[in-house]
Amino acid sequence: MATPAQVNSKLSALPLRCRACGTAAEPQANAICGECLGPLDPDYGTDRAYPDRETIAGRARSLWRYHEWLPFNGEPELSLDTGFTPCFEAPALAQRLGVGRVWIKNDSVSHPSLSFKDRVVATAVNAARALGLDTVGCASTGNLANAVAAHAARAGLKAWIFIPHDLEVGKVIGTLVYGPNLVRVRGTYDDVNRLCTQLADRYGWGIVNVNLRGYYGEGSKTVGFEIAEQLGWRLPSAVVAPMAGGSLVTKLEKAFREFLKAGIVRGTPPRIYGTQASGCAPIVNLVESGADRVTPVIPNTIARSIAIGNPADGLFASQAIKTTGGWVAGVSDADLVAGIRLLAETAGVFTETAGGVVVAGALALAKNGRLTEKDEVVLCITGNGLKTIEAVSPDLPDIPLIDAKVKQVAELVEKAGQT
């Protein structure tokens, strides 16, 4: 644990409580319960005041408009403009899926680093500031590296970022440009994650997804809050999300539960569906097998952004999925690439591999009758396709090369059947 260097008097992090055994803990850069090693979550207490719809709607369009459900007292001062990404209906995609209505929650245009990881890092850097830490870091499959580097640069925090050695070029450059201490590690994400868990213990840095994890994870809830607001203060019948460590699906379930409890929305919580690439599907395996423990796998997929073979929240994700009546889908690499193209061609959004997994997973879930024409489905598109062009470029058609002559264009138009 780090010694606070400079505590921000305007902002304080909430105390923590173990999700597994209920043991209470002071606000700190530690996410592990000393009693049972379970996850420490922020403790919002029982007397916290929550706003109504009108109050929320009158606030700035960022994730901080829901600040009462985020793990602080006082005024956050970092990353104030993250969140409130577009959520729009995609009827052509709904038709292709064979479901009633479909919306795209488009975090591929998240500010500033083009993935939903901006949300969790926004809360994590404020936790770092509140706890007086001057260095943040992460173990990352790419998107989190981008986000930590960007948010830390803006906040003036030092950053130590660890990634697997073979990440996509876009994600490496999209981290390095911000000037962090970036380190490539020989091995998989799970090797990197184990290393960072040891480093957080040794150096006391604010490793956002290790010892700041309790505060970090709460940022994911804002995807759920925004979905509810952007659908007109109501809930869809189903939400489909990618799963890596499994945290996002647990936080979606928590967000909808919290909005229902606060009376912000009414009705039935959405069924939550989790999707993974078949080449790294430990949570899909867990749900389908009904086992009580995750069996780790060694990832073998192009969906590197969600290639976590030993998911920390696997069991909790399984519980969230089953509690809501949802299910899981594993998809092949070929199908996820087809999913990327289908989303682009029907909804005008270029997503990365994880988004392709969501679209392909939704197709599979519709095909086996788990999503139907009665459903209103939100697809969580969590990252930008420009970061993983290697995944889709081999699958795209050749581009005609012509001289600057009308005749040659006319031949192409005729060939395309648009004469």
Place this chain on the structure above:
Amino acid sequence: MSVTLHLPTVLSRLADNQRAIEFDASTVRDVINGVANRFPALAPRIKDEQGAPHPFLNIFLNDEDIRFSGGLDTIVKDGDEVTLVPAISGG
């Protein structure tokens, strides 16, 4: 075989603040049972009631997750390092 067990802070406080402890052992199970016997307060935090690894703890032998080798029955050799790492991490 002389094996070194490395403990994270959250567990070392229950082991007289020792971060590294030597054990004479033939398997990873010997190491886990050894530290559990020497520091009884650690036992429920590293093993479940059936003697399997605690669900919120990962065990590594020379940086390799033992679930990919022989689990607790993985054979250890002289100079090996066993490391306990909290599982709730990352993602």
